[in-house]
Amino acid sequence: MSANGTKTWFDQQPRIDLGQSPTPLEPLDRLSEELGGPRIWLKRDDCTGLATGGNKTRKLEYLMADALAQEADCIVTYGAVQSNHARQTAAACAKLGLPCHLILSERVPWPYDSYARQGNMLLDRLLGAQIHVCSLDDVAAKRKAVLADLADQGKTVYDIPAGGSSEIGALGYTRCLAELIAQCRDQSINTDLIVHASASAGTQSGLVFGKSLFAMPGRILGINVFHPDPQTLKDRVSNLVQSMTERWPGAALAEAFEVNVNHAYFGEGYGLPTQACIKAIRMAAQMEGLLFDPVYSGKALAALIDQINLGNFSHLNDVVLIHTGGSASLGAYIDAFDE
Ligand SMILES: Cc1ncc(COP(=O)(O)O)c(C=O)c1O
The missing domain is CATH 3.40.50.1100 (Rossmann fold)
Incomplete structure (x- = not known):
């Protein structure tokens, strides 16, 4: 169902059920209190099912x-x-x-x-x-x-x-945004800022396309975990959103789209955990009982924690972090967690 509850071209796209949705939207109150910033809400796309879940x-x-x-x-x-x-x-x-x-x-x-x-x-x-x-x-x-x-x-x-990350795949995150907008509306949560890990651009493109489609107030912020040059990620998202508008001409975007990427948490490269990421993974595990990964969602969490600590989000009441999954790789990174 679309964000305002009406049936659109988008609801008619062929889709098969492979997992669980809607995924929960949960407050991380212990972590939010520790950081002293906005209330952090976690969109649990690590719980989508299909062999441990993920985006x-x-x-x-x-x-x-x-x-x-x-x-x-x-x-x-x-x-x-x-x-x-x-x-x-x-x-x-x-x-x-x-x-x-x-x-x-x-x-x-x-x-x-x-x-x-x-x-x-x-x-x-x-x-x-x-x-x-x-x-x-x-x-x-x-x-x-x-x-x-x-x-x-x-x-x-x-x-x-x-x-x-094709136009068809990216549509999954347009659907996710419709779901998230409805959850935020029902629980009076502000959509000023939605943060997530971004790599092959499909997740961010689907969200950015959805934001313009549903005229959602607020900002989508992709944390670059893959591209040594963040401009490459920005270009990929822009191109993919553009292709989505061409593929579905019935999708009248209510507003022009913009692409926001933060590159500060990339570290030494794709797949190489940073110290801040390992620390963030431990914090979420020990304060909230949640598992993040060292390649994607852990870097997005590290970014959110640092930005809150820097005071950059202090004007916000709420911030939504999309947990895109990835904890299945934790065992492969056992050496990153040596004390
Ligand atoms: C756990 C996890 N989070 C985030 C991403 C990034 O999503 P995307 O490739 O759509 O940018 C990926 C994809 O590779 C992933 O596996």
Whole structure:
């Protein structure tokens, strides 16, 4: 249902139920009190279901509907070795009885054995995915070889981009925003600021598109965890939102869109936890009983905590953090938590 409760073109997009929604919106009162800033609300998209949950469930609900509409009988997708998107795609495929090929690049210089075996890698295997690991430079060649092999087998492949970040996948986060706006309205929570981890741009694009579509007052702030140059992320979000408006001309945006990205919490690179991130993960675990991850949601939480400590959000009553999941990778990062 759209933000104002009416049926729109958007509610008619093909989607299959793969997980749980609406996800809860919960206040983090112990953490908010400790920090002394606005009341922090957590949108629990770590509870979307589908092999431990996360933001990919919502994207996959639209992507898999599209794959089935195209009569695909095999799914191929891409990510880093500890990709949450890959794990959730493998789970969606298992649920739908489709073979799943994951092309996973060794792009993260995290030098511990657990990285290649634990966390999402273990789950990908359990979920029955066929895993193709290669170096970052070899992704294009590996993709070509896997697609050629599947074509030889007569398979109709549905090819999902990394992170599920196409226009169709991004729609999952437009739907999430409609849900969040309704929850905020019902509980009198201010939508002045919505913060989340941003990488392949699909989550942020869906939210930014939704904000303009529903004329939501407030700001969407993506915490860049992936791109060494934040302008690349901004450009990707702008381009993807633009493509969404072109793909769905019935989507009359009520206002022009803007893209806000904070790069200050990126650290030394994608997949490399910062000290602030590890500290934030411990705080949330020990004060709220919540699990964040060292690659995505933990960096977004670290950003929120630091911005509140700096007083930059002191004019706000409420701030919403979208928990995009990722805790399945914690075991792979066991060495980051040595005391
Ligand atoms: C746990 C988690 N949070 C956030 C993100 C970022 O989402 P997006 O790739 O849509 O920007 C990802 C995706 O890679 C993720 O796995």
